Amino acid sequence: MRRSEFLRAVDAEFGARASSLVSDLVLNQLAxxxxxEALEAGVPPRDIWLALCVEADVPLERRHGAGRLEPRRR
Structure with a gap:
């Protein structure tokens, strides 16, 4: 997962709360x-996404593949 995919996933899952969750919610799995802070420290975005999902009780079916854009059609 790239940083841009992480940001899309957070926005899609949390909507208006996305930016405050990214900046304010302390993630126990990330020390x-x-x-x-984790993004700044170089933690892989996928690890951050999964930790955020655990803290926010996001159902398993909405955690995988989140943030990915559909492949381009030719």
Whole structure:
């Protein structure tokens, strides 16, 4: 997962709350960092996404493949 895919996934899942969750929610799985702090520290976006999903109780079926764009048609 790329950073852009992470940001799309967070926006799609959390809507108006997305930016505050990224900057304010402490993620226990990431040593007490917020998602923004973890991104700055170089933590892979996929790891951050999964930790955010755990903290926010996102159902398993909405965690995988989130943030990906559909392949281009030729």
């Amino acid at each position: 007490g960092r917020t998602a923004a």
